Amino acid sequence: MITKRTVYLKLLLIFSLLFTVAQSASPLSQEPVSSNSFPQPRIACGPWIQAASETEFTVVWETNVPCISWVEVAPDDGTHFYVTERPKHYESWHGRRPVTTLHNVRIKGLEPGKAYRYRVFQQALVLDEGNKRMVFGEAFGNNFNFTKIEFKASTLDSSRPESRFTIVNDIHANDSLFRKLTKDVVKNKNNFVFFNGDMLSQIESTQQIVDGYMQSASELFSPFTPIFAIRGNHEHRGSASYDFMRWFPTSTGKTYYTFRDGPAFYIALDCGEDKPDSDIRYYGLSLTDQLREEQAEWLKQVVASDEFKSAPVKIVFLHIPPFSKGGVWHGTSEIIRLFMPILNDAGIDLMLSGHLHSHHFLEKGAAGNNFPIVINPNSTRLDAIADKNGINLKIVNADGKVLHDHQINKQ
Numbered sequence: 103m104i105t106k107r108t109v110y111l112k113l114l115l116i117f118s119l120l121f122t123v124a125q126s127a128s129p130l131s132q133e134p135v136s137s138n139s140f141p142q143p144r145i146a147c148g149p150w151i152q153a154a155s156e157t158e159f160t161v162v163w164e165t166n167v168p169c170i171s172w173v174e175v176a177p178d179d180g181t182h183f184y185v186t187e188r189p190k191h192y193e194s195w196h197g198r199r200p201v202t203t204l205h206n207v208r209i210k211g212l213e214p215g216k217a218y219r220y221r222v223f224q225q226a227l228v229l230d231e232g233n234k235r236m237v238f239g240e241a242f243g244n245n246f247n248f249t250k251i252e253f254k255a256s257t258l259d260s261s262r263p264e265s266r267f268t269i270v271n272d273i274h275a276n277d278s279l280f281r282k283l284t285k286d287v288v289k290n291k292n293n294f295v296f297f298n299g300d301m302l303s304q305i306e307s308t309q310q311i312v313d314g315y316m317q318s319a320s321e322l323f324s325p326f327t328p329i330f331a332i333r334g335n336h337e338h339r340g341s342a343s344y345d346f347m348r349w350f351p352t353s354t355g356k357t358y359y360t361f362r363d364g365p366a367f368y369i370a371l372d373c374g375e376d377k378p379d380s381d382i383r384y385y386g387l388s389l390t391d392q393l394r395e396e397q398a399e400w401l402k403q404v405v406a407s408d409e410f411k412s413a414p415v416k417i418v419f420l421h422i423p424p425f426s427k428g429g430v431w432h433g434t435s436e437i438i439r440l441f442m443p444i445l446n447d448a449g450i451d452l453m454l455s456g457h458l459h460s461h462h463f464l465e466k467g468a469a470g471n472n473f474p475i476v477i478n479p480n481s482t483r484l485d486a487i488a489d490k491n492g493i494n495l496k497i498v499n500a501d502g503k504v505l506h507d508h509q510i511n512k513q
């Protein structure tokens with residue numbers, strides 16, 4: 103029996119179908135989505151300067167969405183950035199620009215000890231139809247600011263009489279402490295900042311790097327003062343630990359490297375894990391015995407080089423010191439076995455370490471060391487000035503109070 107209600111429902115269904123067909127055929131539905139639908143590309147974290155040398159540095163930053171990017175560089179000569187077209191530097195992954203959220207642009211051809219202004223640009227990928235069409239959105243410089251020159255960084259300089267730097271270590275994601283310790287990095291005219299390991303307790307996501315310290319570093323100093331970083335034992339852990347080298351690239355492409363600034367030649371070593379690689383906490387993933395063996399072979403070549411031998415001052419960064427407060431663990435024992443014989447014969451002036459979360463000053467000979475070792479706690483920064491006569495070290499707490507003052511004289 104056909105009721106009025108059934109007729110009504112059938113008519114409603116027919117009208118709905120006609121409307122849907124009409125709408126899908128409408129030219130309006132083929133229009134591109136409004137650009138307002140796409141997030142504007144912006145700097146999510148950074149920029150920061152990595153792997154600085156006398157003639158090069160790498161600009162690293164993170165964007166909120168996948169982008170292509172470039173960096174424009176101008177000398178710090180008082181001219182307007184727009185006086186001429188500035189050279190553009192691109193990231194290349196084997197001959198192709200990457201679409202990525204972490205940007206890593208090497209700037210080459212710079213001069214020693216010179217300041218350079220730079221701007222970072224990002225352009226979001228808004229449509230990817232493979233071979234058919236690939237569309238990038240509007241380019242943004244820095245953070246939506248086209249005219250203000252925000253960033254300026256300097257190359258290293260082997261001819262300057264002193265090299266000035268500050269160290270933090272064992273921050274373990276204590277961002278508020280990190281901010282207090284690093285708030286005066288720029289004011290104190292440091293030539294670089296050194297992250298001496300265990301900045302996080304593990305790297306489960308790169309967002310932990312941002313939240314743990316890099317967002318603060320970006321706000322306080324990293325666009326202006328180069329950073330050098332090494333892994334502590336804790337940076338070996340976590341499912342995003344593999345990303346460490348993209349976030350903190352080095353001149354060697356390895357987690358160990360050297361650099362020269364002022365009279366000092368710096369060697370940055372990777373301590374590896376503290377426990378045996380077979381420990382249950384590493385889930386069978388750790389190969390740091392192998393890493394330390396490889397590194398020792400590389401270290402022999404470093405200390406045999408003219409660049410190393412000719413430097414007036416020689417300083418080593420190593421998160422785990424060759425010394426322990428309460429019984430040596432496997433990592434420390436391997437450092438003593440593999441690195442110390444090479445370093446003890448190389449005329450090293452100073453080793454700077456962390457890991458123990460307490461202050462120690464080890465005189466030459468105190469623990470089989472042929473050079474002094476200073477261990478910075480987890481609650482302080484270490485300010486250093488190296489000149490041809492030696493190194494002055496000040497261990498400073500979060501209130502700016504100098505707790506320890508060490509003068510290491512060249513022998």
Ligand SMILES: [Fe+2]
Pocket residue numbers: 299300334335336421456457458
């Ligand atoms: Fe550690």
